[in-house]
Amino acid sequence: MSALTRPVPARLAPGDVFRVGAAGLRTRPLRIVLSALGIAIGIAAMLAVVGISASSRAELDRSLRALGTNLLTVAPGSTFTGEQAHLPPESPAMVRRIGPVRSVTATGRLEAKVYRNEYIPAGQTGSIVVLAARADLLGHVGARLAAGRWLTEGVDGPTVVLGAGSARRLGLDSPGPRIWLGGRWFGVVGILEPIPLAPELDSAALVGWSAAQRMLDFDGSPTTIYTRTADASVEEVRAVLAATVNPQAPNEVKVSRPSDALSAARAADRTLNGMLLGLGAVALIVGGVGVANTMVISVLERRAEIGLRRALGATRGQIRLQFLCESLLLAILGGGAGVLFGSVATAGYAWYRSWPAVIPGWALAGGLVATIAVGAVAGLYPAAAAARLAPTEALTR
Incomplete structure (x- = not known):
């Protein structure tokens, strides 16, 4: 073919x-x-x-979006010699004078240690930090209580609120028990849920500001200042916060925004x-x-x-x-x-x-x-x- x-x-x-x-x-x-x-x-x-x-x-x-991203955090940095810097006791009041700042609150770190009872060896603190907290801290950082109540204004007894991580390390899932804090018993009145905007509070034991001054020798110097600012002015306020908090040494102040860490x-x-x-x-x-x-x-x-x-x-x-x-x-x-x-x-x-x-x-x-x-x-x-x-x-x- x-x-x-x-x-x-x-x-x-x-x-x-x-x-x-x-x-x-x-x-x-x-x-x-x-x-x-x-x-x-x-x-x-x-x-x-x-x-x-x-x-x-x-x-x-x-x-x-629910909590807001207008939260700025101020904390002490380091001095020229490498030592830990300190924020002046009047620094929260100075921050309030900034026009776009809507509200200010603070926490102060204490030297006290936390234990489940007085028989625990001194070195076994579970890395729990004791902080003096103002009564308005809860709303500022968008925190919510998992159980119990928050610290009250004015004169409060030896009471403490635990962060989510602190409660877990101490083996507590509800308020009521007492813990050994700073050489005396404190009653646990509340437990917080995890806080996305302030994760440092998850591993803390929070004591009322005035109670810390009366019972734990707190001098009133803040170690962390939380500010809420008008949304349109966050960056402007962030630029002046360090000089406002410590005019003599603004380089010793750290200003951060939680969303940056996220x-x-x-x-x-x-x-x-x-x-x-x-x-x-x-x-x-x-x-x-x-x-x-x-x-x-x-x-x-x-x-x-x-x-x-x-x-x-x-x-x-x-x-x-x-x-x-x-x-x-x-x-x-x-x-x-x-x-x-x-x-x-x-x-x-x-x-x-x-x-x-x-x-x-x-x-x-x-x-x-x-x-x-x-x-x-x-x-x-x-x-x-x-x-x-x-x-x-x-x-x-």
Whole structure:
């Protein structure tokens, strides 16, 4: 037959390619499920890491919006000789004179130590800091009581409020018991919830300002000043706070904004997320190797089928397209399951923590693109190997 009369092989329509590729998957369901599971684990791991991280950040942003980001914190720094600096006792009153400042409160660190009872060795304090606190501290830092009450104004007895971490270290989950503080008994009247904007208070035992002066030899010098400022003037107030608090040595004053510390924490989270995404990528590669292995074995087992199709007129390109489609379908099956598992894991964890469930669109799209890439790369060699088989070679083996 001359080249002019040789029949042209029929083209495979997209629907035909899909049906031929899907038929190969249906013949080996267990092997296909196990291979797709490898890809599903990789995609689910990456999506869950990104989704849970995004959900936690959304919850943090929601909390910050509720608490306000206009809180500035003033603390003593170091002197030129490296010693701990001190804030003047009148510094809170001086800060109140700044126009945009709405309110000011303070805490003062005490030398007293905290123990569960008077028999605990002196060195075992559990790193609990004792602070004198003004009565308006609670509202300034957006703190909430987990149980009990806050310190009262004026003359208060030997009472203390514990931060969330301090209560945990002392083994307390409710007010009522007494603790040994500064050489005398103090009754625990309240326990705070964790404070996002002032995490230093979580590991503190808080005593009323006047009670600390009367019972614990507190001289009234603040060690931390919390200011609430008009939202539009936060940076302007921040620029003048150091000179206002200590005009003689403004370089010995540290002014910070809690949201800046939270930004640093987020940067650390992103670094950790990068490592976890790397682990997810490794799992994805392992899944791709599984797909390639499945497709290579499929080519070896289906030599007779390949030879028969070639003898009936199928071209090398059609054989190559068949096995590449089969590999892509296998990868997409695993990727779809991975996206589903990752989304369910993110939503479940967010629901458990009462967070808003957030799954970035780029993560979903990236998971699907990665799936297609894995399927294409894993199927290239098996598809090419199948296309290279001659009809006689395939039928005789």
